[in-house]
Amino acid sequence: MGNLSLEQVSEVYYDVLKEIGNIGAGNAMTALSQMLQCKVDMKVPQVKLLDIEEVGALMGGEEQIMVAVYLGVEGDITGSMMFLVEKESAQHLLDKIMMGMAGKDFGEMERSAMQEVGNIITGAYLNSLSSLTNMTIYPTPPEVTIDMAGAILSVPAAYFGIMGDKILLIQSQFYDEVAIDGYFILIPDLDSYAKILASLGIVI
């Protein structure tokens, strides 16, 4: 991709991500409502190209405690992917999944349930990316971390930082009884950008 910066790639990639976000979020909600055995509604996801600084602020400040599910992506493209929710929202999800048995301290059980939620949601996004691009893409086992938003975001920020000062973020809001803000960051390795766009017939 030569000397292309993320800003230059982003306009096309933006539209692609939006489409992936829409389809992926739909799939994710279906899967989630099956898991929770209740109706889950969603708003149209928003795709945002943000300054690294703004991402933390969007989530309620750098010190906002978030639960993050992070996993690698392999196959025709490589990279990683992150799904973030506020700790309170994660707690709510876990209470439903574990039928009120979830502890407040995010122990082994809660983490593994959260991994499962992460699997479902990120899997849905990956499937939509895969069917849109006709590429084989599969995730590696997810890892769960609970920490300050700023600290968690430093990981994708370091990747995006190599290309520019912006991060591409998909924000999706879904709700059963309460509204849950979920944030989704797809982090393809540099070469994979070009592959994603090329598979859609876009030549840069």
Added chain:
Amino acid sequence: MGEIIKVGMADLKTCVAPDGVITLGLGSCVGIAIRDPISKVGGLAHIMLPDSTAIRNAQQNIAKFADTGIPELVKQMEKRGAKRDRMVAKIAGGATMFKFAGTSDTMQVGERNIQASKQTLVKLNIPLLAEDTGKNYGRTVTFFPETGEFHIKAVGKTILII
């Protein structure tokens, strides 16, 4: 007590005692706190990546990299009356937030940020007095050039002062 000035991600700020500098949620990033104990001029850089020379289009934000951010911090401190040969440093951060075995070397970015920060300090002849680096959790750090105290806060842990 003076004002506490906020330093963002990939950002740097200077201050004079009794003011202090703070940066929130250091993950794999490293916070480099420097002060001149005589003039009480201090500063904090929040670097995100180790090396600007390895990256195309690196000139966008010099505060983002250890090799360019730290010299810039020193320069700005000198403008406010600090003397290079009196400067001392403390660093924190460089955590490995996720440990999964990745193939890309950006995975160990925390560790590489720590190394690059230390090397840059050596190059600038600024002694490193203390550090709280590595491990797997985020840190919020506040630096007070008055005393040289570097306060480190992490989720579910008591405040550490180095």
